[in-house]
Amino acid sequence: MHERLSFHIQRDSFLHRLNPLTKLVLTLALVIIAFTFPWYWTPHLLVIAAIIPLSLLGKVFREFSLTALRLILPAATFLFLMQAFFQPIGTDIIFKFYFLDVTTESMLFAFRNAMRIFVMVSSFTLFLLSTHPSELMSDLTRRGLPGQFAYVIISTLQIIPQMQAKAQTIISAQRSRGLDTESTFFKRAGSLVPLVGPLVFGSLVEVEERAIAIEARGFTSKHVKTSLHEIPDSTFDQSLRWVLFILIIASVGLNLWLS
Amino acid sequence: MAFVNLQNVTYKYPLTKEPVLQNINLQIQEGEFVSIIGQNGAGKSTLCYALAGFVPHFFKGEISGEIEVDGRKSSESTLDEWVLNVGLAFQNPFNQISGAKYTVFEELAFGLENIGVPRDEMKVRVEEAMTLTGIRDLADRSPYSLSGGQQQRVALTSILVMRPRLLVLDEPTSQMDPIGTREVFGVVRRMAEEGMTVVMVEHKVEWIANFADRVIALKEGQILMEGKPNEVLTSGLLVENHFGVSRYTSVAREAQQRGLWKKEKLPVTLDESVEGFRS
Amino acid sequence: MMNIEITNLCFTYPTGLEALKGISLTMNLGEQVAIVGQNGAGKTTLVRHFNGLLKPTSGSVSIGDWETTKQSVAKLASRVGYVFQNPDEQLFSRDVLTEVSFGPRNLGYAKGRVDELVQRALALTELADKTGTNPYDLSPTWRKMVALASIIAMDTPIVIFDEPTTGQDAVNVARIAHVIAELKKEGKTVITITHDIDFCAENFERVIALSKGQVLLDGPTREVLGQEEILAQTYVDPPQLTRLGKRLGLKEVVTRQEEFLKAIK
Numbered sequence: 001m002h003e004r005l006s007f008h009i010q011r012d013s014f015l016h017r018l019n020p021l022t023k024l025v026l027t028l029a030l031v032i033i034a035f036t037f038p039w040y041w042t043p044h045l046l047v048i049a050a051i052i053p054l055s056l057l058g059k060v061f062r063e064f065s066l067t068a069l070r071l072i073l074p075a076a077t078f079l080f081l082m083q084a085f086f087q088p089i090g091t092d093i094i095f096k097f098y099f100l101d102v103t104t105e106s107m108l109f110a111f112r113n114a115m116r117i118f119v120m121v122s123s124f125t126l127f128l129l130s131t132h133p134s135e136l137m138s139d140l141t142r143r144g145l146p147g148q149f150a151y152v153i154i155s156t157l158q159i160i161p162q163m164q165a166k167a168q169t170i171i172s173a174q175r176s177r178g179l180d181t182e183s184t185f186f187k188r189a190g191s192l193v194p195l196v197g198p199l200v201f202g203s204l205v206e207v208e209e210r211a212i213a214i215e216a217r218g219f220t221s222k223h224v225k226t227s228l229h230e231i232p233d234s235t236f237d238q239s240l241r242w243v244l245f246i247l248i249i250a251s252v253g254l255n256l257w258l259s
Numbered sequence: 260m261a262f263v264n265l266q267n268v269t270y271k272y273p274l275t276k277e278p279v280l281q282n283i284n285l286q287i288q289e290g291e292f293v294s295i296i297g298q299n300g301a302g303k304s305t306l307c308y309a310l311a312g313f314v315p316h317f318f319k320g321e322i323s324g325e326i327e328v329d330g331r332k333s334s335e336s337t338l339d340e341w342v343l344n345v346g347l348a349f350q351n352p353f354n355q356i357s358g359a360k361y362t363v364f365e366e367l368a369f370g371l372e373n374i375g376v377p378r379d380e381m382k383v384r385v386e387e388a389m390t391l392t393g394i395r396d397l398a399d400r401s402p403y404s405l406s407g408g409q410q411q412r413v414a415l416t417s418i419l420v421m422r423p424r425l426l427v428l429d430e431p432t433s434q435m436d437p438i439g440t441r442e443v444f445g446v447v448r449r450m451a452e453e454g455m456t457v458v459m460v461e462h463k464v465e466w467i468a469n470f471a472d473r474v475i476a477l478k479e480g481q482i483l484m485e486g487k488p489n490e491v492l493t494s495g496l497l498v499e500n501h502f503g504v505s506r507y508t509s510v511a512r513e514a515q516q517r518g519l520w521k522k523e524k525l526p527v528t529l530d531e532s533v534e535g536f537r538s
Numbered sequence: 539m540m541n542i543e544i545t546n547l548c549f550t551y552p553t554g555l556e557a558l559k560g561i562s563l564t565m566n567l568g569e570q571v572a573i574v575g576q577n578g579a580g581k582t583t584l585v586r587h588f589n590g591l592l593k594p595t596s597g598s599v600s601i602g603d604w605e606t607t608k609q610s611v612a613k614l615a616s617r618v619g620y621v622f623q624n625p626d627e628q629l630f631s632r633d634v635l636t637e638v639s640f641g642p643r644n645l646g647y648a649k650g651r652v653d654e655l656v657q658r659a660l661a662l663t664e665l666a667d668k669t670g671t672n673p674y675d676l677s678p679t680w681r682k683m684v685a686l687a688s689i690i691a692m693d694t695p696i697v698i699f700d701e702p703t704t705g706q707d708a709v710n711v712a713r714i715a716h717v718i719a720e721l722k723k724e725g726k727t728v729i730t731i732t733h734d735i736d737f738c739a740e741n742f743e744r745v746i747a748l749s750k751g752q753v754l755l756d757g758p759t760r761e762v763l764g765q766e767e768i769l770a771q772t773y774v775d776p777p778q779l780t781r782l783g784k785r786l787g788l789k790e791v792v793t794r795q796e797e798f799l800k801a802i803k
Contacts, residue, residue, distance in 0.1 A: 134361055147373075155358030158403065162353075166627070172591050173628040176620040177688065178644030180612040194640065197630025201674050205626060209354035212313060216347045217357070217370030217417060221339045224375050228368040228382075299679040299707045350705065406577065433705040436577045436733050438773055462707060465778075503708025506736060506778040510795050519802055529778070533785045536802060 007128035015058030015126070019237040020136040021143065027127040029244040034119040036255040040108075043115035051122045060129045064122070072121045076114040083110035133157055139231045147225060151214075163203065170198045260330070261286035262456060263310065263425060268324035270305060270314055279305045281480040283324070287458065289424075292451050294467040294488070295460045296502060297477035303460045306477065307349075307429040309333075310458060312341035329424045343374065346423035350430045352410035355417075356402045363405075363413055364389075364398045370421050388420040391453070392446045408439025415446050426450060428459040464505045468492055468527035476502060493525035507532040539602065540567045540617065540695045542588060542727070546597035549583055557583040559751040560597070567695060570718070570728045572738040572759070575748035576773040581731045584748065585698050588729070589618040601696065616645050619694035623701045625678075625685035634660070634676075634684055635669040641692040652691075659691035662717055679710050686717060697721055699730040703737050715741050739763055739777040739793040747772055764791030 010016075015023070030050060034043040055064040083106065085097065090105025137150035174194045175181055181191075265285040271278040279302045287293050297303050308314040315322040316338035326333035329344055348355065360366040364385060371381045389395045394412050397405065402413055411431060418426065428447065432440040444466055451457050451470070461467055467474060467488055474491040476483045478500055484491055491497070493508050507526050514520035514536075526532040542565040549558040557580050565571055573581045586592040587599045590611040599606045601617050619641070622628060631637035638659055642652045660666045663683040668676065673684050682702075689697060699718075703711045711734075718741050721728050732738050738745060738759070745762040747755040749772035755762045763769070763776050766784070775781075783792040783801065792798040 132361075134359075134365075151357075151359050154360075158358045158361075162403065169622070169624075170627050172586075173620075173622045175611040176589055176591065176615055176618075176622070177628070177641040177692065178612050178615040180610070180644070194628075194630050198627050201629070202624075202626040206351075206354050209349065209351060210358070212317065212347070212349075213355040213414075214357050214359075214369075215313070215317065215338065216311065216342050217421065218339065218342060218373035221343075221374045223373070226372055226375050226378060226381070228365055228372060228378065230378070297707075298709055300677055430705070436773075437775065438576065501709050503711075506795070507782065510779060510782075510798055513795060514799060514802070517799065519799065529781060529785065532782050536782075536786055 007125075008132050009060060009063060009129055010132075011059045011130075013057060013059040013130070015054060015060075015130040017232075018130075018240075019231065019233045020131050020139045021233075022237040022241050023127050023131050024136070025241050025244050027123045029248050030123040031120045032248050033251045034116050037251045038255050038258050040112060043112060043119045046119050047115065047122070051119065051126070054126055058126060058130045060126065063129055064125060067125050068122065072118055072125070075121070076118045079117055080110045080114035083113055135229070135231055138227050138229065139233075141225065142227060142231070147219070151219075163199070166202065167195070167199055170195055170202075173198075262289040262291075262329060263287035263458075264325070264327040265309070266325045266327075268309060268322070268326060270309060270323075271321045272305075272318060273320045275320075277480075278321075279480050280309065283309075283480075283482060285475070285482070285485075287456065289456050290454050292457045292459070292470060292472045294471035294474045295458065295477055296462070296464070296467070296474060296491075297460075297483075298501065301477040302480040303477055304349075304429050305480075307347065307427045307458070307460060310425065310427045311345045311347035312336070312338050313347070316341070342423075343421060344423055345425045345427060346418035346421060347427045348411075348414050348418055348429070348431055350433045352407055352414050352434070355414035356410060361401060362399050363394065363402055366402050366413060367417050367420050370417060374421075384420050384422075388416045391449060392416045392419065393449075406439065408435050408442040411435060411439060411443050412446050415443070415450075419450065424456065426455050426457045428457065428461075430460050430462065432461070432463065462503060464492055464503065465507070465528055468505070476500075489524065489527050489531075492527045511535060540727070541565060541600075541602065542696065543600040544584075544587070544597070545599075547584075547587065547594050547599060548596045549587070549592060550595045551583075557751055561751075561753055562597075563746070563753065563756060565727060565729065567727055568722075568725045569744055570722055570742045571730070571744045571746060572742035573729065573731050573746050573748060574733070574735065574738060574769075574772070574774050575754070579748040579772055580751045581748055582700065583751075585620070585700070585729060585731060588614075588696065588698060589620050590614040591620075612644070615641075615692065615694070617694055617696060619689040619692045619697045621686055621689045621697070621699045621702065623704065625673075625681040628685060628688065629673040629681060631673065633670050633672055634665055634687075637673055637684055638665075638687045638691050641688050645692060655691045655693050656687075659687040662690060662720055663687040664713065679706065682706065682710065683713065686714070690717065690721070694726075696727040696729070699728070699732075701731055701733065703732065703734045711737060735763070735775060736777045736779075739780070747774060760791045760793050763793055 030046060034046050055061045084102055085100045087106055089109055090103045092104040093101050094104055095102055134154055137154050141147055141150045179194055265283050268280055268283040269278050270280040295303050295306065305314060309326055312333055333341060357366060357369050360369055367385045367388060368381050371384060389398060392412055392415060394416055397409060402410060432443050435443055448470065471488050473485060474488050475485040476491055476497060483500060484494060484496055497504055505527050507529060511520045511525045511532060520535060521538060522535045526535050544561055544563050547558055547561045550556045561584065575581055583592065587594060587606060588601065590606045590609060593607050601614060606614060629637060631640065638656050639652055642655050660669060663686055665683055665687055673681055702714050718728055743759055745759050746753060747762060747769060754772055755765060755768055763780055766776050769776065777793055779792055779798050783798060788801050790801060792801055
């Protein structure tokens with residue numbers, strides 16, 4: 001059983017060595033620029049010139065391609081088809097599909113939007129592949145993110161698989177009392193209560209105990225927190241973040257100025 | 260002045276009618292190992308929470324009387340200060356894992372990060388604690404991949420690393436299998452040998468007899484009886500009040516009535532029984 | 539006859555873990571059987587085959603004339619009741635009465651019969667005065683009793699208890715022992731997985747010790763629990779009285795108080 005929900009893969013690469021905040025800023029930059037820069041081919045270029053090279057630099061090309069093929073590409077294609085067929089723009093009809101008219105304009109529109117989505121999901125995927133969640137949270141906490149916020153995110157990632165295991169046990173227990181999960185009657189909403197009820201109530205008990213446990217280990221202490229691991233933040237990281245920041249401003253500014 | 264001093268402590272949880280602790284008076288010396296026994300609902304966990312500060316600071320409710328540990332009063336402290344002095348571990352090891360860390364080493368350091376211990380000192384303290392409790396081989400494992408006994412040992416170590424003056428354990432072996440029980444008792448024994456003051460709630464009477472300095476029997480929020488293990492654990496008062504007794508004790512008691520047990524004192528442990536029946 | 543027949547049962551989890559490596563045994567109606575052994579020996583894996591939660595990788599399991607691979611878990615629940623270790627993993631109703639009625643209702647019994655069974659189960663578990671209480675307002679001790687009552691009310695010929703005494707105080711252990719004695723009187727098969735070897739010695743006639751997916755020992759309680767060296771292989775200690783008897787050099791293996799007292803005369 002997976003002990004935790006994690007997309008992160010441990011590698012030694014340029015991308016992995018970047019500071020987590022830098023990677024976060026990079027991801028946001030790619031998304032914002034893809035959506036705002038006033039040139040049609042922006043997202044397409046970003047995929048070729050940024051996303052793919054980054055996946056190679058991050059040594060996660062294989063995992064990224066698998067996710068791209070299984071998840072991102074089908075989603076983007078679906079979006080493309082929906083927009084191309086169901087959002088008619090313009091008058092230059094290329095072909096008819098039964099009662100649906102497809103115009104050049106709508107195809108171009110859909111193509112760009114699909115690519116924007118592709119950039120967005122891909123950059124977050126790369127981010128998750130190359131960043132350990134606890135490193136990200138440690139770094140953000142160091143910079144001022146409230147400790148409770150970081151705790152909620154990390155503990156959720158670890159506890160969800162445990163809850164899945166618990167849910168499985170609950171289902172087994174209720175089936176053993178004759179709850180029929182194998183026939184169509186199960187689909188009625190009422191059957192969910194015996195499954196969700198114990199999960200929720202049981203979790204409430206656990207949450208209280210865990211709150212006591214972390215309190216017993218100084219979680220609400222007023223001291224300034226220290227960190228076991230040092231997360232490096234090189235001058236390269238800092239400079240890169242400034243450059244990206246400027247690019248974001250430029251992209252948004254240009255967009256506003258031209259519209 | 261006793262190291263731990265509870266004076267006339269009465270406590271009622273919010274929205275309940277009856278107080279769970281009634282007029283508790285208890286003194287514990289430094290380095291003592293005190294065991295608490297009683298039925299479920301007698302107030303054992305609440306007593307543990309009172310020693311650890313969670314009653315009343317976490318649970319609110321109504322409290323009267325004074326709780327003092329190491330010269331400090333609970334009523335004059337905040338919970339985040341109090342937990343630095345008193346460590347608390349309880350039954351379910353899974354709920355004691357913070358969920359915030361991916362390896363046992365990091366998990367042990369979690370408490371030290373929270374209280375602002377410098378990085379180098381953190382590493383030293385974690386190493387020391389792991390060596391004391393014998394879990395060095397688990398350092399790089401995910402806490403969620405461990406067995407119940409291993410998780411409970413990690414939970415105990417993560418409290419030890421905070422260097423508390425008093426250690427409160429609420430049924431640490433109740434959910435363990437025999438191997439886990441042995442492992443956890445082993446850690447507790449080592450901590451007691453290091454001179455730690457320990458209060459432990461436990462059902463396993465035979466182990467208490469071998470190891471506790473004093474036993475306190477709790478009934479309906481009050482102290483029914485306290486004293487040396489083989490006085491309390493063989494007392495007829497426990498039987499009258501439906502406490503669990505060691506089978507060695509009950510068989511010897513029955514044997515005594517049939518003239519088969521000649522000694523005056525009843526046994527609690529295997530060795531005591533063997534000795535008694537042989538004579 | 540409502541016997542459990544296990545023939546050459548092998549089970550491998552999807553992860554590849556070979557949990558059961560060829561188990562064959564029979565449990566006749568009315569037997570009280572305790573299954574012991576270290577964690578990982580296959581105890582839970584074995585009993586989950588009895589109500590169909592797990593289906594054999596090879597070999598077969600039959601409950602009476604039903605082969606478990608040919609029945610749904612819901613159907614097998616009419617013959618095999620399973621009390622899970624943690625009551626919080628099954629309690630969900632707004633009051634004890636509704637909770638205990640859940641099982642028998644699912645089995646499709648007539649209303650009159652459901653009421654009768656529920657009343658009997660509540661009386662047996664001392665919950666008659668708590669029928670209107672929300673299970674989660676009860677202490678863990680009473681929640682355990684509600685879980686027990688919920689399964690007893692299903693009136694199955696076979697009942698399985700998974701670690702019934704873990705974390706319970708002496709009073710509740712006595713209540714649980716009382717419930718098991720009643721089930722025995724009614725001629726039901728009671729199977730338990732337990733680490734509490736003294737509880738096992740005092741309430742069960744047959745002990746099966748599992749180790750590494752296979753049966754290590756299987757026989758009457760006195761025989762099995764006297765084999766200290768073999769039991770040690772699966773980290774099971776003999777009961778307190780058995781150890782005492784051995785140390786005193788008694789010839790027979792004793793497991794219960796009366797036996798011991800007679801033997802030392």
